[in-house]
Amino acid sequence: MSSFDGDAPCRGIARRAVVGAALGLGSASWSSEARASTRAAWGPEIFGCEEWGARPPTEPVTVLASPPRLIVVHHTATANVEDYSLLRAFALARAIQTHHMDTNRWIDTGQHFTVSRGAYVTEGRHRSRAELSRGTMQVRSSHCVGQNDVAVGIETEGTYSSTEPPAGQYQALVALGAYICGQYGLDPYDIRGHRDFNTTECPGDRLYALLPRLREDIATFLRGDPRSAGWTY
Ligand SMILES: [Zn+2]
Numbered sequence: 001m002s003s004f005d006g007d008a009p010c011r012g013i014a015r016r017a018v019v020g021a022a023l024g025l026g027s028a029s030w031s032s033e034a035r036a037s038t039r040a041a042w043g044p045e046i047f048g049c050e051e052w053g054a055r056p057p058t059e060p061v062t063v064l065a066s067p068p069r070l071i072v073v074h075h076t077a078t079a080n081v082e083d084y085s086l087l088r089a090f091a092l093a094r095a096i097q098t099h100h101m102d103t104n105r106w107i108d109t110g111q112h113f114t115v116s117r118g119a120y121v122t123e124g125r126h127r128s129r130a131e132l133s134r135g136t137m138q139v140r141s142s143h144c145v146g147q148n149d150v151a152v153g154i155e156t157e158g159t160y161s162s163t164e165p166p167a168g169q170y171q172a173l174v175a176l177g178a179y180i181c182g183q184y185g186l187d188p189y190d191i192r193g194h195r196d197f198n199t200t201e202c203p204g205d206r207l208y209a210l211l212p213r214l215r216e217d218i219a220t221f222l223r224g225d226p227r228s229a230g231w232t233y
Helices: 032-037 088-103 128-134 167-184 205-223
Strands: 068-076 113-115 119-121 152-155 191-193
Touching: 032 113, 068 167, 068 205, 088 113, 113 167, 119 167, 128 167, 152 167, 167 205, 191 205
Parallel strands: 068 152, 068 191, 113 152
Antiparallel strands: 113 119
16 A cells, blocks of 8 residues: 555557456356366456556566465555546556655565556556466565565555445456466465555455455355356456
């Protein structure tokens, strides 16, 4: 969580994110064999750094030799905007990167992924999407002290201390979480909130209270067949 203020214009893009996929896809088991055969062929659309106009990192990002062991959920502590557009998602991604690089003096965006209020998923630190697609390693991050070598960081746009995320954004969080768990072989119950590790209010009382449901919804999703959700990647 940090304060950001991004409103810079950016180029448009025609593709629409395929997120908010239906949950409860049935009880049929999706075999590990099928899962392996479709790696990188499924998942929600993630807009990469080159698509939202990221600056290059100030030094090469570090790809760690092992996969992550958990996911840490944050909120951005920014305004609960009603601009649900892709342009807003891109502007937010740039604002976060600017804050992390120019104020925090980090090499790049801190977290791996961001979910906008409009349910768009953007890549944070460079190479995060590519490594997730491969499913064997991850990029070293800067989002949670003590966990940056072992946890995937997801920033959820908004402030969720006294209100919950919009339904679409929550569904996108489920979709992204399911994809991360599927790719890295994580248990959905290994999803934590930032406050579990650091002294912070993040990800807000209301989003933190949603984490048990998030874990259950992701587990339900993974028991189904994500391919039938119409995801493309
Ligand atoms: Zn946080």
